[in-house]
Amino acid sequence: MGSENGDTPIARAARSAMAVQGRSGEDSWPRPPQCRVISVANQKGGVGKTTTTVNLAASLAMxxxxxxxxDLDPQGNASTALGADRSSGDRSVYHCLVEGDSLTNLALPVEGIEGLWCVPATIDLAGAEIELxxxxxxxxxxxxxxxxxxxxxxxxxxIDxxxxxxxxxxxxxVAADEVMIPIQCEYYxxxxxxxxxxxxxxxxxxxNTTLQISTILLTMYDGRTRLASQVAEEVRGHFGELVLNTVVPRSVRVSEAPSYGQSVMTYDPGSSGAMAYLDAARELAFRAETLAGSATA
Incomplete structure (x- = not known):
């Protein structure tokens, strides 16, 4: 019966891929009245900052x-995931911060995703803190x-x-209007x-008097563990409506994508990770007014 109605696993995966690529009748999401500058920050490593930055950016552009x-991380993982050349000596965000180079000269179009650009980081950025x-x-x-x-x-x-x-x-x-904090659903x-x-x-x-924490995103969610749901409940209890409804599950595809110089949105658009980031980006695009109101309340 399912195959007769076109509701097979393959068909569902195809529909998911079409949705991610912006071909499911939902071609465009609302644009904010002015550019939103969002820092994706958390001093803990391995919480999904770069993955979140790259995949939300790709989803919004699509x-x-x-x-x-x-890319403000000297490791340059966001640059790698977006296919940017990050050899030492290449012009990068380092030259913007230390030498005053214009971002216009540094922003590179991301291949395969119209409307997405990247200012890459190289290893030169590792010494920028001292030079600044x-x-x-x-x-x-x-x-x-x-x-x-x-x-x-x-x-x-x-900003990663x-x-x-x-x-x-x-x-x-200082440069941003908003801070987004990815929080992993794990111990500590x-x-x-x-x-x-x-x-x-x-x-x-x-x-920066206009800075506000606007968004919390739960990442690395493992529905098989009680700990993940407990952490999610605790975060939602503390931050309330700032927490996106979407939770990003652990996903092998999300981890694999950067090694191919891609976001998961192009590497495997039908995967659970891609669909989660698609939903998170949709929330980000559609609930901007609600978040702005709750942050100033």
């Missing part, structure tokens, strides 16, 4: 939004670059932060989160 990813210390307005170097960059033609700028609370992350927060998920929240408050008090 559905009619114009997105720039700024002696520079004037060291916390606002990225903000100044954004001010000089005409991003009126963009809908989103997503390093797993630390140093000058690179502070630059991201909330460890160190208090320090991140305090840093956000410090930046808001002294450097």
């Amino acid at each position: 559905h009619g939004n114009r997105v720039l990813v700024v 210390v002696s520079l004037v307005a060291r916390e606002a170097r990225l903000k100044r670059a954004f001010a000089e960059y005409d991003y009126s033609q963009l809908d989103y700028i997503l 932060c390093p797993p630390s609370l140093g000058l690179l992350t502070v630059n991201a927060m 998920a909330l460890e160190g989160l208090g320090q991140l929240l305090r840093n956000v408050e410090l930046v808001r008090s002294h450097l």
